[in-house]
Amino acid sequence: MSILELKNVSKAFGQLKVTDDVSFAVPEGQALGIIGPNGAGKSTLFNLITGNLTADTGTIAFEGTDVTKVPAMQRCFAGVGRSFQIPQPFDNLTVFENLLVAAMHGRNTNQAAVEQACADILLQTELMPVANAPASGLSLLQRKRLEMARALATDPKLLLLDEIAGGLTDAECVALIDTIKSIHARGVTIIWIEHVLHALTSVVERLLVLDFGKVIGIGAPDEILNRQDVREIYLGIDV
Amino acid sequence: MTTQTQTPAYVVTTQTKASQITAVAACALLAALVLLPFVAGRGLIQDLFFVLTMLVLAQFWNLLAGYGGMVSIGQQAFVGMGAYAMFGGVILAGIDPIPAILLGGVAALIVAIPTAFFAFRLQGPYFAIGTWVIAEVMRLIMAQTQSLGGGTGTSLPRAATREMWATEWIAELFDVRNSAARDILTYWLALALAAASIAAIYALLRSKPGLALSAVRDNPEAAKSVGVDAGRMKWVVFLSSAFGTGLAGALIYVQKARISPDAAFSVTDWTAYVLFIVIIGGIGTIEGPIIGVIIFFLLQSLLADFGSWYLFTLGIIGILVMLIAPRGLWGLITDKTGIQLFPVRRRLSGGTQDTSDT
Numbered sequence: 001m002s003i004l005e006l007k008n009v010s011k012a013f014g015q016l017k018v019t020d021d022v023s024f025a026v027p028e029g030q031a032l033g034i035i036g037p038n039g040a041g042k043s044t045l046f047n048l049i050t051g052n053l054t055a056d057t058g059t060i061a062f063e064g065t066d067v068t069k070v071p072a073m074q075r076c077f078a079g080v081g082r083s084f085q086i087p088q089p090f091d092n093l094t095v096f097e098n099l100l101v102a103a104m105h106g107r108n109t110n111q112a113a114v115e116q117a118c119a120d121i122l123l124q125t126e127l128m129p130v131a132n133a134p135a136s137g138l139s140l141l142q143r144k145r146l147e148m149a150r151a152l153a154t155d156p157k158l159l160l161l162d163e164i165a166g167g168l169t170d171a172e173c174v175a176l177i178d179t180i181k182s183i184h185a186r187g188v189t190i191i192w193i194e195h196v197l198h199a200l201t202s203v204v205e206r207l208l209v210l211d212f213g214k215v216i217g218i219g220a221p222d223e224i225l226n227r228q229d230v231r232e233i234y235l236g237i238d239v
Numbered sequence: 240m241t242t243q244t245q246t247p248a249y250v251v252t253t254q255t256k257a258s259q260i261t262a263v264a265a266c267a268l269l270a271a272l273v274l275l276p277f278v279a280g281r282g283l284i285q286d287l288f289f290v291l292t293m294l295v296l297a298q299f300w301n302l303l304a305g306y307g308g309m310v311s312i313g314q315q316a317f318v319g320m321g322a323y324a325m326f327g328g329v330i331l332a333g334i335d336p337i338p339a340i341l342l343g344g345v346a347a348l349i350v351a352i353p354t355a356f357f358a359f360r361l362q363g364p365y366f367a368i369g370t371w372v373i374a375e376v377m378r379l380i381m382a383q384t385q386s387l388g389g390g391t392g393t394s395l396p397r398a399a400t401r402e403m404w405a406t407e408w409i410a411e412l413f414d415v416r417n418s419a420a421r422d423i424l425t426y427w428l429a430l431a432l433a434a435a436s437i438a439a440i441y442a443l444l445r446s447k448p449g450l451a452l453s454a455v456r457d458n459p460e461a462a463k464s465v466g467v468d469a470g471r472m473k474w475v476v477f478l479s480s481a482f483g484t485g486l487a488g489a490l491i492y493v494q495k496a497r498i499s500p501d502a503a504f505s506v507t508d509w510t511a512y513v514l515f516i517v518i519i520g521g522i523g524t525i526e527g528p529i530i531g532v533i534i535f536f537l538l539q540s541l542l543a544d545f546g547s548w549y550l551f552t553l554g555i556i557g558i559l560v561m562l563i564a565p566r567g568l569w570g571l572i573t574d575k576t577g578i579q580l581f582p583v584r585r586r587l588s589g590g591t592q593d594t595s596d597t
Contacts (some may be wrong), residue, residue, distance in 0.1 A: 084461065089461075090453065090454045091457050092456070094584075102466065106467040115249060
């Protein structure tokens with residue numbers, strides 16, 4: 001069964017069509033990577049899935065239920081968790097409180113155990129040493145980890161990661177991939193926008209290519225990355 | 240509050256040693272202030288009434304702007320509507336002024352609903368100006384209300400103030416005239432309102448909605464993405480702030496016993512001074528308005544004879560504090576000492592790995 005299904009979804013800002021008749025489905029438990037040049041509409045697509053933006057036309061179904069008009073907050077309850085491309089921590093709260101607010105408000109499961117759940121996520125994402133530090137003082141890697149940790153605190157069934165590996169060193173990237181793999185291994189469905197291809201392909205089972213808001217290909221990573229049109233558009237290789 | 244998690248591994252605490260001392264000191268101070276009319280003169284009681292009511296207005300503006308991120312310059316709308324509703328209750332419905340104070344709070348709450356409906360469509364400086372305009376509209380409406388004195392205003396009926404609840408008992412207890420007894424009564428009510436406001440705001444900040452409020456202030460879009468109902472939080476804060484401000488407005492005018500639209504809806508008295516108090520004390524903290532109101536009162540007493548130079552000096556001090564210490568005097572003190580008298584931070588400790596503050 002598909003956990004997420006988009007049918008003919010379009011979104012325009014004025015005359016500019018940033019999402020153009022996009023249709024795809026993600027089976028439960030799968031990790032899907034999304035690639036595309038800058039400005040292809042990748043983050044907009046995420047905002048449509050999370051409800052931070054509303055689609056002009058088309059439908060978005062989560063676990064078989066139409067959520068096209070459902071606000072972000074309720075999609076979070078349903079099980080959609082996200083990270084932002086530019087980390088957006090709650091600066092005046094501590095790292096632990098950033099997770100706590102997400103766990104208290106974003107999950108519809110057992111409220112009694114939220115503090116322990118946050119502690120477990122802090123350990124999993126290696127943020128425990130800075131648990132009581134204000135989020136405003138974190139390094140880039142820590143901010144990226146916090147984005148992921150805060151999304152996990154809502155106990156998502158579907159986790160959307162937006163360029164979570166961007167700007168990290170190779171060593172930091174390897175550590176982050178391990179964490180993402182362990183989350184995926186627990187059965188969480190992942191959709192991951194990323195320019196760092198080796199990071200992406202080491203986790204995802206399928207790749208989707210977006211260009212000018214349109215889906216130009218979806219399939220196994222090897223097959224997609226070897227397609228001539230994808231190489232021209234995305235990798236800039238003239239074949 | 241100390242919360243034990245389900246397994247003994249991790250513990251979440253908000254209390255600090257300073258906050259425990261504060262709790263004891265606050266109880267002692269409250270008891271001393273309750274008993275003060277037994278030893279203090281009428282002048283001091285009147286001064287403290289002013290300080291306490293300004294503190295209530297400052298705490299609610301701080302809740303709105305410092306915690307809710309809604310910088311309003313229209314709080315005089317709720318002071319004025321609260322005061323006029325109390326006058327209406329007394330003059331038109333014959334209610335005793337003391338229970339009519341509650342009517343003031345409810346009236347402010349009711350007018351806050353359409354106010355929020357319009358003002359929430361505005362952001363930042365537009366919200367600030369919008370709230371001011373709405374307050375002016377309310378002033379003009381009350382100036383047209385002839386049954387409550389129209390543009391020139393009116394006074395509470397002599398019978399209503401003379402026979403006000405509990406004044407006879409207080410007059411006998413302290414062996415004072417009726418007017419002095421009324422001052423003691425309104426002082427006690429101001430003390431109760433200030434203590435209850437601080438306790439309620441502190442309880443809110445330590446609760447689940449309080450944490451959500453901080454998240455919305457820091458980043459509304461991210462807050463929505465983690466399930467926080469940002470819109471509802473704005474309503475809760477705006478309406479609570481209006482209710483508290485309305486109660487304070489009604490109480491202030493029970494003590495004044497005379498009202499006019501220009502005074503009750505004065506942007507200087509009920510918003511500019513309140514802004515000054517919160518900004519110099521420290522916005523976004525409960526301690527800030529407490530320090531701010533003390534400094535404001537001292538400045539007002541020192542500069543009382545200097546007319547417009549008084550306002551000029553307040554303005555200069557306000558600008559200097561904003562430039563040198565944007566988080567106010569309490570911000571400076573916290574930075575230097577780390578002391579928090581009303582801590583809201585939830586600290587995680589215990590477990591197998593160390594957590595630390597950096």
